[in-house]
Amino acid sequence: MINRLDRPEIRQIGHLTIKRDDRLKYTHYAKRDPLTADCVEVYIADELRKGGMAFRKVKHLLNSEINRVKDDPFGETSIDPDRGDKRIRRSRAVNRLQIGIEEQVGLPIAIKSADRSDLDIDSSLVDQFLVMRELQILSGERLGPLGKVIGFLPVYGAIREGKDEYLIMQYIRGGRMEDQEVPYRSFGWSGSGDPSTELAIVVAKYQDFLAVLGINPLGEEHVRWRSITPVLETLIGRPLNDLAGRNVLIQGEDHQRKFVIIDQIRGNID
Ligand SMILES: Nc1ncnc2c1ncn2[C@@H]1O[C@H](COP(=O)(O)OP(=O)(O)OP(=O)(O)O)[C@@H](O)[C@H]1O
Numbered sequence: 001m002i003n004r005l006d007r008p009e010i011r012q013i014g015h016l017t018i019k020r021d022d023r024l025k026y027t028h029y030a031k032r033d034p035l036t037a038d039c040v041e042v043y044i045a046d047e048l049r050k051g052g053m054a055f056r057k058v059k060h061l062l063n064s065e066i067n068r069v070k071d072d073p074f075g076e077t078s079i080d081p082d083r084g085d086k087r088i089r090r091s092r093a094v095n096r097l098q099i100g101i102e103e104q105v106g107l108p109i110a111i112k113s114a115d116r117s118d119l120d121i122d123s124s125l126v127d128q129f130l131v132m133r134e135l136q137i138l139s140g141e142r143l144g145p146l147g148k149v150i151g152f153l154p155v156y157g158a159i160r161e162g163k164d165e166y167l168i169m170q171y172i173r174g175g176r177m178e179d180q181e182v183p184y185r186s187f188g189w190s191g192s193g194d195p196s197t198e199l200a201i202v203v204a205k206y207q208d209f210l211a212v213l214g215i216n217p218l219g220e221e222h223v224r225w226r227s228i229t230p231v232l233e234t235l236i237g238r239p240l241n242d243l244a245g246r247n248v249l250i251q252g253e254d255h256q257r258k259f260v261i262i263d264q265i266r267g268n269i270d
């Protein structure tokens with residue numbers, strides 16, 4: 001039998017273009033409407049095809065879930081702890097699958113949706129898919145046994161349809177890593193007015209995380225993300241952005257927990 005995934009070339013079937021990325025292990029489909037020139041783009045990672053169920057069925061189930069969360073982005077299946085914030089509601093929605101559907105698909109899946117009419121191209125969910133895909137592959141190659149404690153969120157697919165975008169990813173059931181604002185230490189300068197603050201993690205809560213990174217807090221109560229970021233970047237061999245507790249989810253129980261970094265995009269966004 002011919003395994004379609006092993007064909008590296010670009011294929012054209014009518015108005016549909018199919019491109020395979022063997023390194024990042026996904027297939028990209030672009031379908032252009034010949035009359036309007038509108039394009040629908042779909043990225044599908046190999047993991048989605050490798051489950052026990054026929055891919056056609058998975059595709060159908062995910063499609064109906066995407067339509068459901070499009071109609072009801074902040075309903076019962078919303079998993080975004082910030083969904084109450086009006087500004088955040090304009091930028092994104094994050095939902096899990098309905099329980100019965102998750103059982104059928106056989107993978108815990110979350111769908112992030114965004115309307116990018118207000119957003120620039122760099123913050124698109126397709127970009128997040130591609131960058132997270134790269135980080136997933138790099139962690140397999142470079143983290144070794146540390147990968148049991150620190151990882152990057154597996155992403156399974158992305159869709160761009162006009163101004164609507166969707167990211168299909170692994171659903172992490174644990175909460176987010178907690179962090180705190182601590183005063184920013186300015187060496188030598190004592191500024192006037194309110195002291196600045198920056199985000200830091202509480203050492204006592206995250207000794208496992210720091211130990212894996214080889215960070216020694218030297219008796220300090222907090223370690224700032226500013227000093228954690230370069231350590232992680234060296235490990236993975238690639239720049240990271242926006243590292244903070246809200247972008248690290250905790251998977252698993254106390255003694256065997258894993259810290260999963262989500263939400264990376266290209267370049268620096270500060
Ligand atoms: N795969 C997932 N599993 C579980 N929860 C998730 C998942 N993806 C996102 N979330 C939750 O939804 C929140 C928002 O998602 P995300 O960070 O991807 O959005 P964003 O708009 O890009 O974020 P930011 O506020 O960092 O700019 C996360 O902080 C997390 O609590």
Ligand SMILES: [Mg+2]
Pocket residue numbers: 246247263
């Ligand atoms: Mg985030």
